[in-house]
Amino acid sequence: MPEWRKDPLVKRWVVIATERGKRPCDFKVPQNEKKGGRCPLCPGHEGDTPPEVLAFRERGTSPDMPGWWVRVVPNKFPAVRIEAQTGVRRHGVYDVMDGLGAHEVVVEAPDHEAYLDALDERQLEEVIWAWQQRSLDLRRDTRLKYIQIFKNFGQTAGASLEHTHSQILATPMVPVDIQEEMQGFKHYAWSTGRCVLCDVLAQEVSERQRVVLETDKFISFAPFASRFPFETWIVPREHQHDFASIREEQVRDLARVLRSTLLRLRQSVGGPPFNMVLHTAPVNEPDTIHYHWHLEILPRLTIMAGFELGTGFYINPTPPEMAAEVLREQEVFCPPPVYAGGEREAVQYV
Template identity: 40%
Template sequence: MVVETPEPNLALEEQPLSNIVEVLKAFRARSLDLMKDGRFKYLMIFKNVGAQAGASQRHAHSQIIALPVIPLALKEKLNPCREYFVEKDRNLYEDILRNEIKEEERMVYENAGYGVMCPFASRFPFEVVLMPKQQRADFHACKDHDLVLLADALKHVLMAYRQGLNVPSYNLVLHTAPIRHGKQTRWHTLDFDFRWHIEILPRMSGIAGFEFGTGFHINPVLPEEAARFLREVNAGVNE
């Protein structure tokens, strides 16, 4: 558990940028410490906000869970990245980010270090993914300067949610590479083919029988419309 502020009613995005940077530094420091334990293969950093997103308490907080296995949901990201790299000799995330920046219509925010976009195949209305422009598989390898830019990007998108979507419930999940413990494992290519990133899933529509039975998600909002809306909210906030 990472407590993000001593204030009982202050959300992460309402805090000064320097405080958000401190939260991100806590993620990094805890990650580096947990990685010393050879039993752990994966560190899951996540944040549940609001009752609809499964939050069990209101005070602004994030969670870090260390796992002795690499989750299947992560392997379903890692394996296609490797296949893409083997086939094209290029990084999948880099290609997606470059393409989205060029096409513009699904971009929500961009600064010197990060791009934030509504994914082409968004599962939820106003879902966003945030990824670094620099190739890096491990979140814990971020420098202080990277974390300042990350805090800026997070503050922008979470503030757009707060202002534009009336303080929605959401889940934030940080996907980073599995811990390699300096060993040559089957994941030794991750430094080239995988990139850490953050997914933020607003929980305004439910997960119901159809989603459980099929794995498909019904999303009534086009990612292009969601991105335009969040851009316009951001512009209004920053005027």
């Protein structure tokens, strides 16, 4: 029997189509076609990108030259620009403002062929540190209110470059989805005195039906009201509203959990296209302590159609209990690690 399930954070209803019960073999996973040609993110092509704003590189090497193992550059074709002006203008019934914001690309490794789950855990730690350091730097501009860290993998998930990378896009307003989550966290805290996501983790650990992987610091699980087949969240056990406050021991653990979760997804479903989004508290805004940051991995195995677009409801043909079981039972065969770095010495340019 199909089942409606309600997301406890944003009160969104999802249809879990249990009778369809799609397993990994039932999905046709689109294969990425190699584009070839010159890659602007590869070592030796640093001149093809704007000047770097952060780099972890070998001692003695120069900015915008080879020798880096993680590199952050402004997006060459940004959706928003930091030099834009603030201020909302009225145009009849419409509000308009300049395209203020920041849009950056995090080049996650020098190796053009590496996937994120193929990186050595230490290399993945360096990527997480880059996310954190750029988040701390961007918020110094008090006009910015939200910093979205995200990754598109695969052409159908919106990736335009093959070289492994993620993006950071900072905006002058808090996105509607984050506002809804903030309200959900606050309402639950006011009514119970607790964090809703902390309570979700406690129930998931107790029931053990949707947990994929757990460590001392993080839990990876398929959400009860998953919108997408094999949707997986990675959540810190500790209540922590701001991703940028992550500590060294958490970075190590997050790298391990993220790599293992992505490997399990690749080995079970065949490396599907996915979007990965990091939800964290707004910046330069008051009253954000109730928030609990988390990382969402959203495989693109189904297509949003008229019902989803017309109603905002999702139909998920794979129950999260089934997805978690499949992912949990995977024997993780780690590829040869890819670590290009040395001792991290951030070179950040203001």
